[in-house]
Amino acid sequence: MALTYLHAVASLDGFIAADDDDVGPLHDWYFDGDHPLEVEDHPEVHSGPFRVSAASVDYVSGMWSRQRALVIGRRLFDLSNGWEGHPPASEHVVVVSHRAKPDGWHPEASYHFVDSVERAVALAQELAGDGEVGVTAGDIGGQALALGLIDYVAMDLVPAVFGSGKRYFGSFTGGPLVLDDPDIVIPGERVLHLRYPVRRGPAAQSTDQEES
Template sequence: MSTVVMHNVVSVDGFIADVADEVGPLFEWYGNGDVPLVEGGAMKVSRASAAYVKPIWAGIGAMVIGRHLFDITNGWEGRPPAGEHVVVVSHRPRPEGWHPEASYHFVDDVARAVAKARELAGERTVAVAAGDVGGQALTLGLVDEVAMDVVPVVFGSGKRYFGSVDAQHLLEDPHVVIQGDRVLHLAYRVRR
């Protein structure tokens, strides 16, 4: 059975974007190294980050994202950054004529979205985007692990990593602590 990992790049004060949905310096570490993340790609990171990120990305079978992320990225033009499938949590259907060949599924419920992603991912990892959808999945007990790429910047306000979670959730001690260049990779299992 697949593992469900809630993930995102995050500021040290817990934000995945500012109030205008801008990520500012959060993604700068994707270009400050000398190791390409994908063959021929523009994203180059430190050796430590590449050793961590490459196998993580290769292990993703499906992603779960919210409609807002889908809209602001235009669904990455039908080519997700990792995995073969994307499940979009939305009360609106797939846009008419939008990349009919892309394996994108629109589901109006977080629990059903995670179930669909698990089905599509098989034994591979399901990556749930942090933010409102990720926070809902965590609250529903559907997240096995929380992974953060913490960047040394303080936003002060913006889009919260855990969305609007208003209850306490215990995590285990981090089982991944890797220092990259201008990023700290952390991963925690969710305590059951």
């Protein structure tokens, strides 16, 4: 089964966007570096070519090259118009939505619309083959984590404080959940890359509280 991780860029107080979905300075580090990522750039879709710092390039390019499928929610699809069929990474995108793909929308793009998080992750794992699956943070990612479908939590922390907005874990209801110590800690320029393995079984539950 394909390794599946939850991922997004987040502020120090855990927000992936403001209340109006503006990401503010969170993604600046993707474009302010000297090292281009080895991906097929579509700057007209992604606000410019991806260029990160020397500290970040190996981590980000490695993650993106292994990611074969991406799970997103319908809101992100609508906000980005599905990146016009060119996601930053992944050969396949699975959209969690009760609405079908818009008629005539980029028929050449491998985008699949399903009506539940469970089905979306299962399909993404099938499509990914021997690659990896990314699940975008927010409500969809929080649901996937609560359902036990996530192997790692990956966060790119940016030194910004939003105060309010869209939370990294969305409306996560599976807590308290204890993760393992990070197996990746990479200080970049204006970003800190972290990856936490998700514990399985009873060890995942906090020892301070018991489920009622």
